[in-house]
Amino acid sequence: MKIQVLGPLSAEVNGGSIVPTAGKPRQILALLALYPGRVMPVPTLMEEVWGTDLPQSALTTLQTYILQLRRRLGTAMGPGDPGGAKEVLATRHGGYLLQIPPESVDVHEYDRLVADGQSAFEDGDDERAAAKLAQALALWQGPALVDVRVGPILEIETMRLEESRLVTVERRIDVDLRLGRHTELLAELTELIARHRQHEGLHSQAMVALYRSGRQATALDVYRRLRMRLIEDLGVEPSPQLQRLHQAMLTVDPALDVAAGPRRGSTFDLYAA
8 A cells, every 4th residue: 555645645555546535534544544553543533524513423424434445445455355454444442543554654754754864964964964855855745635624633734744844845955055055946945935924944044045146135135024024024023043144144254155154053043142
């Protein structure tokens, strides 16, 4: 079985899709897929599908959804594996689980690659860090579970995944900046700061990439527009480290040069106290 949750939900067995068209069975499959090999309690599954307002038939209906998923699974597995669907989508005391290896689900491969990239980052192995983080991000095919209706449980999971994706993007850009790839990053950073209009870390990266590309005035304008936005929307000034980064650009601080930059720090922390 191969399952993808980093984008549209996809689940294939022997090349055949087992993803149901109905919304609620899709939710159940998605939630089980996020925790392969772990029992998902019945109350958790019901909360995901119906929230706190459970219909009287919730348990029976949930069992029907599980049966539907098993039928799709059994069809994809074929007649040569009788009983296999019940072994893969198994019933346990108080819940259900997908008995598949974690590596069958793309999010677990993503987590492994991010961990490898983070380890290389901390060791100062920039080339390996950049490669591993780029591989992790390449697994994403769109927003997590973009075609699945999410209830309270999946909403938390998708928020967690999207936050992890953004942090990984930041870390990969940090590494690319340390490798002197500032010019190549300009288009990506322009899009990112347009989408994340109050994100100081991304704005600091855009400022450094522009500054190192010989566009000091544009880098300073990025700071000016962010400062105005923070004051108008939140009534706050930029953080002290971003203010110090701005001042360093005004004074052409040599520490901003690629060769002088710290080997293990993030761009945002160039001028942390």
